[in-house]
Amino acid sequence: MKKTTQSETNTIPALQKPISKKLKAAFLLSASLIISYPYSSVVQADTQQSQQVQVFNIASGDLSRVLRQFASKAKITLSFDPALVSGKQSRGLKGQYSIEAGLQQLLEGQSLQVITIDGESYRIENRSSSNEVELPKVSVSGDYIDETGLGPVSGYVAKRSITAAKADIPLIETPQAVNVVTADEIEIHNAESLNQVLQYTPGVVPMGADNTTSDGMIIRGFNVTGSSPIYLNGSKLPRNTFSGVSEPYAMERIEVLKGPASVLYGNAAPGGIVNMVSKLPETETKRELKVQAGSFDRRQLAGDFTGALTDDGSLSYRFTGLYRDSDTMTDHVPDDRKFGQFSLRWQPSEDTSLTLLANYQHNETVFVYGLPSQGTVEHNINGHIDRDLFVGEPDFNKFDTRNQTLGYLFSHHINDALTFRQNVIYYNAETDYNDIYIGSLDSSQRLLSRGAYIRHDENRTFTIDNQFEAKWDWGNTEHTTLVGMDYEKNQFERIQYSGNVAALDIYNPVYGSTVLMSNSPARSTAESSKKLGLYAQEHLKIADKWVIMLGGRYDNFKSDTDNKLTGTSSNNDDHAYTGRAGLVYLFDNGFASYVSYSESFEPVLGQGASGVSFKPTEGQQYEAGLRFQPEGAPYSVSASVYKLTQKNVSTTDLVNPKFLVQEGEVESKGFELEAKASLNQWNFTAAYAYIDNEVTKSNNGSEGNRTNNVPRNMASFWTDYQFVNVLKGLGAGAGIRYIGETYNIANTVEAPGYTVVDAVVNYSLSPEWKLALNINNLFDKRYATCSYACFYGVERSATLTASYNW
Template sequence: MLRLVSRAGLMTTLAFAAPAWATDPAEEPPPADQEITVTGVRQAYRGDFTLAEIPQSIAQIDEAVVRENNFVRLADALDLNASVSRQNSLGGLFDSFAVRGFAGDENIPTGYLVNGFNGGRGFGGPRDVAGIERIEVLKGPAAALLGRGEPGGTINLVTKQAEIGRTFGSAAVQAGSFDRVRTEGDVNLALTGGLTARLIGYAEDGDTFRDQVHLRRWGLLPSIGLAIGPATRLTYDFEWTRVETPFDRGIVVLNGDFDTVPRDRFLGEPGDGDHVARATGHQLRVQHDFGSNWSLLVGASLRDTLLTGFSSDAELVPSRQKIFVDGRSLSRQRRSRRYDSRQWVIRAELSGEFEVAGLRNRVLVGADHDRFDNDQQFGRVRPAIVTGSTTDRAGYVLDILDPVYGRFPLPTPGPQNDRLDVQQSTGLFVQDQIELTDRLQLRIGGRYDDVSLRTLNRLTGIDSHRSAGRFSPQAGIVYRLNEPLTLYAAYGEGFRANIGTDVTGAIFDPETSRSKEVGVKLTALGGRLTGTLAVFQLDKANVLASDTGNPGFSVAIGKARSRGIELDLTGRLPGDVEVLLSYAYLDAEARSTLLEPNFNFQIRPGDPLVNIPAHNLNVQASKRFAIAGRDALIGGGIQHVGERSGETGTAFTLPAHTLARVFGEVEAIEGLTVFASVQNLFDARWYANSYSPLWVQPGAPRTAAIGLRAAF
């Protein structure tokens, strides 16, 4: 691909074969003040298309925007796009989000792609943004091509890769609130004319706004690029990361009072120690160009993760929870986890073009195979049923108003779940986009998936097997109305095997989906302002939710639907003001009836899906200028998240919140920049996600950081 990077860091990704202005008259060459860097790496699943030609809404979050905001977590960066909603994050130990209202399996981290490879389902801890060049939010009915994803969309992380023939680097150090210190570095070294190594690393240590919760994390993310002649490139990427922090379920909310306890109060047990999340990953990709019209991309990916630790969590069953009796004695269960996963993927695709009857056809043909091994050993000991004679020790009680940690010996968890899930998927896909006229293009395609799932429950001895296959069609149309506006419509079907079983050992039916979308794309101000307005509806069947009474297992809740409107705008306005605006209205709801026997709640058609706000908005503006001849930047943003359901099947609701942030930087001397940021500027009280009123994750208060960045 050809990567065009403006000084402000807003990025337009184009195909390698030809610049966008050569294939789309609505897009002009970049202005003279842009730097052009050719990396020669083709984007997986993309083909030779400009963004305006794709019948799909695609939002891109560039590294420069993330860096200016001083975001260091993937979850914070994804907040920049309003179609993405935070979900329950397993005590802060994995990434979980929904796109257009649909989140996937609550018991497994939300899946995402890394350079086009499935790579997000393991338990390696929350993803750091170090090593990420850009984040692509691929929305809508694209499952026919990508496969096994949520119908709302897929997140693709494009990593920083070795750039052939160049030597450059940067390093940064910063200090922030709660005694947090972070360092990171990125060095690209041209070793020979065709061999380049890129070395990326980060380390972070410090407290958090939560009492008793300390955080340590580090990672090494090197990349090697090798040019084998003018038409072939080999790229190898390595990932080695570690996160150490206590498991933290958050706060409790009694009778709708979000001031029940301070937002910094830890309700776990310091004696449990840290949970440790580790990840080791490898990616190898080979690209070969057959002249100017055809290209082959072949690759493989392997990622191992391991999460281990103990935690003390609030008991959710009312009959075992003393806090519902006196309003202060929190009965807790103690849990142990050893979650071991391995995912490996191989994939190949051939893209190119030809003419038939005078019509230009651009095709993409490929195949992939994915295997995911998920080995979960989970133990727990629960508090006794509350009676008049139940002691605080039997309830493993913590006084939420005056906590005394270490009051009782730590209970020893007994086996609750010891299960191995092995999911294998093989997919074949084909896509053809036909230029019917110089304004009208038609896309047709489809994907066939063959999926098998084995679940071995070592505690019960039940060994379950299931396999299924399905063809998922895709269709889209693109019409360039005039120079600034392009209309599009798309339809797609999706298919994904549900991993795991219910508590009896039965494997669930595969999840199926249908997606419809229409929209308009804008390219104005000579390509400096781009945007997409879309209207969509997504329908899913065989949807799962966590089995609250049996952790690690799921229950089928039937059908769900999400529909809405979204608007994404990004670009540079006159006066060199960089803007980013993202808004989404989502109506995501259950479409089936379910009675949950353990907690006696009922899901009814029309009930909202958990943690999905109806309204979500993120707007940001920044400007570069000079101070005493030195480059400087100042900017700010506002995020508004509306009310949303905080528990499946009940009326518990998380309140809306509005957060403000400011950021800036100035070049102190040539090659050395001072930067600073303040998140939650007005110290609003907010809540990131919730599973129940006793497991509510509070958001961070006002948080500041300042640092130095050197570059050569």
């Protein structure tokens, strides 16, 4: 092809530089492909449009991907046979180009030509082709998104993730279960908490109904609440359980890695981890405002703004904010929030990127301590306890949290094979917490004994993760080698006072009782810990069929706890080795089968009667699975079976009852199934989980007990549809969630299983305006779960949202 000069095209030439080998074209179809960009007004086909100059900033890479990005940006219809571009690379496009000149530049060096059909339709053929053949068309709806592990997903079906491997690899090549909830799903459900985001995810069970003070949850039968299970953009967010909660509106996607994850992330509960991917800057300008009103006097204003700050797109920003003034189902419990998140990305070249992130969150609410089992899930002679009952004192209770997060994501391609990444997070939080806890009911089953405490927490953490990633080929093998070092420093201080308050008649509550607090603290502690981890991982792909993943890690961790009341201190200095091995086989028809083994550890503070510090708990998982996700298909199905065991679990020392011994063991065996699809205007998700969980070893007679709040069966289904013909602009969706019976901590109280239905109706008034009505618990099902106390599920609630996008 003749090289087009700048004077002939009135363009700025694209950067000329070598590119690294990429994965083969990722959207191969047996038929031809058409890429359509939807927009509100009809563009007249004329020669003027083809000659209009636009600014493009498309990275080099697979030619099929680059062409799709160009078509989306240029708002044209582009058709071609995928076989023509299969395996071909493009240098990308950066600068000002007309449509025809841009296409010619993208095809430079290829034996391909551009055929202009009209001002908005083009076709790519071999240069030797002379037949004008109309290509069969396969429609891809919506704006095309070239998915990355740290970027947005179009629809409900994610194909890539950074969570399982700390590398941007396809999910189908991952030998461990990963569930991804996209921003589109978060929006359609109007999810207000992490628990709501994951309520249609198999094997994930929320801890109680309190979503305002903690992100507590159970994964695969293990409580992950107090074990730093939350990660942000692949880096640990080591906050205390009550130091803050997550804001889903600020997230692009939320991912759950099932099973032990210590090989890459250090200390973690055996059930798994949750990685939240922030909404990050984009060069395309997008602006959104949302106004909400709903049940419990809810009023909320939210906004999301992103775009380029420079003409070449090297500097871009994103701001996401939210203000909420709301009550909750429980009397005298507010859910007020102020949240702001700002990020700034500097990308001076394709090889270097630095993204600065900062957010601030202020929550004003009250901790919902729970209710007695008699009157919630068990019989009470006085009848059911009201779901809105508040067991505290309105002028006393509060839960006021302020937290800030600062950090950055840095990436630099040293050469075509080697990349260095460094991720940093600093987290600071303060919590003022006044609470009234409950005791037992008297013989009348009306009067509930109560106690009180005041607590102030300060939480400061710092994490840094350094990674070197090498992509290299040898023969018919493709390698992604990762080595890294991460460091974590935590400081946590707590001072707590105890108090007394009169009993409460739960069937005729009268508030105003005096809360008498002690003058001296009941507890004053300062805890500090340091953790250093070294890890290595190899992702090996052989002949495009076999994938082998091997990883190993060494951790050293130290902790000190100072008791400021007694002047005593204790410390722990230990280490752990963990590993993971997995094997995947990729079939030609889109199926992939895998087997894997993985390990985890969690430090345990304290000492036994002999004065010897406790050993870390150890998690081990064997897993086998099957995925189905054909290339380019907008749907996926995954199934997995697993056996997960936690050892060194603490139980009571029968010889010295004031101490503990590590003689316990808990085991979960299960099966999980998930299906997702985004087919034009129709989306759906379906999930099922079977969890056979029990204590397998104990010295106190608890063998056979189930972990509290763990159902044996759970299932869910959600579907939504957007009408395009007679009822154009109207959309509707509904979902059903089933959780089987569960038990409290002592396994003495059974909470019956329940089924809840959710629904949504939305209507697009114009391309900019949209209304949505979400109704949770449509049929107002009364249900509860129990742990140390019992918690009602949220009654029927509705939220009306008006969105404006421009």
